[in-house]
Amino acid sequence: MARMGTWTRRTLGAALVATAGLFAPTAMAEAPRVTCTATLSGRRVLARSEVFAFLSEELDRLVRLGMAGKLEVELTLWKRRALWFNTRVDSARLTQVIAFTREGYALDGRTLPEGAQALKLDRVAWTLEDPPEKTDRFVIQVEVRLNVVTAASLGRMAAWLTRKEGGETDASLSTLTGPLLRSIAEDLSQRASGRCEVTPSN
Template sequence: MRSTGTSRRRRPGAALVAALGLLAPMARGEEAPKVACSAARTGRRVVVRPEALALVAPELERLMRLGLAGRLELELTLLRRRPLWFSERMDATKLTQVLAYSAKEGRWLLDGRPLAGVGTLELERVAWTLEEEPEADAAFEVEVGVRLQVVTAASLGKVAQWLTQGEKTEAQRSALTRGLLRTVAEDLTRRAEGRCSVQRP
């Protein structure tokens, strides 16, 4: 005897809609990410203290509180200004750090260092030593670039698994393709650039 009832099975399409809803684009009225820095030179030594503002958007913060970590890439370039010519590149540094929320500790961590919050991120301090003592009137500036990617294709696949726990086969999850994962991951990447003049005490 054939049953007339219909089983309520979760469909891949529904999981796709749920995933895109969770990873919705940033709101239009949202504050754009910015980078600020302060730099000082004493003799041949230049020290830079960069920070990022509004880099963690609400949607990204929500994902990170679910347990995903963010890869934060910081690039700093020391330039010497030259009148009537292009600035001369003196040195550069690239850093990659991990930004994560610890539910156990109830706070944000940047490479294990506790943070007061993510509205303003105090990034790693960078120091350079020039090869020679500059002239008294030499002018320098620092370019800062920061990139935060909370979701990679692999970690977004983890989100898809959360949303499709009742589906047993890969075929049932095929709606969330690798191409879509990469596209959404790139949409959730935040970038900012800025520069500051090197001051002398």
């Protein structure tokens, strides 16, 4: 059993080192960013968001190998207040999935003929409770996070690698590798934020 434990540790260590090395940050890579446009028509606010450069070379390789990327988007509508904190009016959350198919990249099953460098996200609309005054000003904050590999999926890999004969798992090793797996998963995610003013529609 001692030999099995040594082999397991060496195998897991090699796998984690290879994973960390494979996804080391690429020098001079374009930073992920988010843009948005928003319009106000009557009481209706319509927001459109787009993300750029969210798939680094490493994450692109993972998606092409068959893993799905999950885009988690949060949009918050704020009302500006002079000389005071802005007032939160409403918010919305979106989850969209990017994958690689025979036709190329797809976002929620919709093929992206121009690739995945620029992703147009689903539109979000709000209806204000009261008609806005002419002097009212609104702004939208957009937060986007992309996950391709999660701590849970890496944990399943570690559990498989640390499984002993008879189906048992090396609990001490799993405890030690937990923080490392979460750290690697965090390194394999992308984040960006942006904001835009809400403009009256013509």
